[in-house]
Amino acid sequence: MARAEQNPTILTVSESDSGRLDQYLVRELPSYSRSSLQNWIKAGLILVNGSTAKTGYDLSPGDVIEISQAEVDVKDDLDQPSVPLDILYEDDAILIINKPAGLTIHPGAGTKGQPTVASAFKAYMGAKALPGDQDRPGIVHRLDKETTGVMVLAKTTDALRHLAAQFKDKSNFREYVTLLDGVLPSDEMMIESYLYRDPRHRLRFASMTPEEYQIEVLNGRDMQGYRYAKSFFNKRKVYGNRLTLATVRLSTGRTHQIRVHARTLKCAVVGDNLYAPTLRLPQGFAPDIRTILESADRQLLHARRLGIIHPVDGRRLAFEAPLPSTFRSVLELLEKYNIAAE
Incomplete structure (x- = not known):
């Protein structure tokens, strides 16, 4: 078993981040599993305001959390x-x-x-x-x-x-490329909402508008598990007045964020078997195109660009991943249907 040295980590709870201690840590420390964090709490390796606490401890704004774990098993x-x-x-x-x-x-x-x-x-x-x-x-x-x-x-x-x-x-930069089933109503669109586990489908997330969220808060509803999400969609090309090639920039990074927001815009990601309805393209598209896209077994969503600040020397770095060959081939076949130049 290898050992990795850890320096103490200090977190301060903000006004919007109160709730159970273990749930807060899962959100703030995504590199660690819930079970590991709960075990650290039980072992007294995580302190709240200088004292040990239980996993269900109810945090308040201003609470100071110290993760005093000295070693992590790998x-x-x-x-x-x-x-x-x-x-x-x-x-x-x-x-x-x-x-x-x-x-x-x-x-x-x-x-x-x-x-x-x-x-x-x-x-x-x-x-x-x-x-x-x-x-x-x-x-x-x-x-x-x-x-x-x-x-x-x-x-x-x-x-x-x-x-x-x-x-x-949110000091980094993330841009995705996706093919959508539908035409975005505007060339540039911002969508913000609160995402939460869909109670009707354990694998999916649902979306609530900020206005709906505020109403629920005013009505005293417990909104733990509802996470703010914000995406920027940019229309690049439209194919056959039916499909949109878009870039998406993330302001937040929630699970399934782009897929849920695309569905909310009634332009689901092509090939998304979880959020998209069954794709049936009109006869205006050639049979080979219809067959490829209607039988797609994965979503056409690609993380194209990532910008970060180097953790050691502070340089701003940008990296780009080329489109997979299958995605690129689909776009080449669709090009003859392009009705809006990029």
């Missing part, structure tokens, strides 16, 4: 097979990769026996101790299993902490 084997990483950039602190479709970020329900980004990263780094939770070493942010594109992985504890802070305070 499994020498994540018990998962590995795959080669498509590396875009590497130095002593960070690794930038182009994630392929079908690769989950870290082990979880239904991933036993399957490779993950975490297992591939661990295999690539060999015996070197890695920062973060033992099941998700170096993981700073996530992409959905079928989403492709650029990701950053942290190779040191300081890099992990620095990068996690950037994702939290």
Whole structure:
């Protein structure tokens, strides 16, 4: 079992982040699993205002949380097979990769026996101790299993902490490319809402407008689990007055955010088997195009650009992952239907 040194981490609870201690930590420290954080609390490794607390402790604005864990166990084997990483950039602190479709970020329900980004990263780094939770070493942010594109992985504890802070305070830049089933009503659109687990479907998230959210708050409803999300959609091309090629810039980074917001705009991501209705293209599209898109088995969503501040020297860096060949081929076939030049 390898060991990774950890310096104490100090967090101060803001006005909008009160709630259960364990739930707060899951949101603030995405590189660690809920079970690990709960175990640290029970072991007295996490203090609130200088005292130990229970997992269900109700936080208040201004509370100071100290994570005094000195060491983190990192499994020498994540018990998962590995795959080669498509590396875009590497130095002593960070690794930038182009994630392929079908690769989950870290082990979880239904991933036993399957490779993950975490297992591939661990295999690539060999015996070197890695920062973060033992099941998700170096993981700073996530992409959905079928989403492709650029990701950053942290190779040191300081890099992990620095990068996690950037994702939290939105000082980084994330841009996606997607093909939508529908035509965006405006060339540029901003959508903001509160996302929450869909009570009718455990794998999906639902969306609530800010106005609806405020009404629920005024009515005294418990809004824990409702997370603010903001996306910017930019129309690039329209194909056959039916499909839109769009870029999407994230202001926040919630689970399924782009997919939920696209559905809210009535322009679901093509190939999204969770949020999109069955795709049936009009006869104006050639049979081969209709067959390819109507039978797509993954969402056409790609994380194209990522901008970060280097955790060691403070440089502003930008990385770009090329579109997967399958996505690129679809766009080439659609080009003859383009009715709005980029």
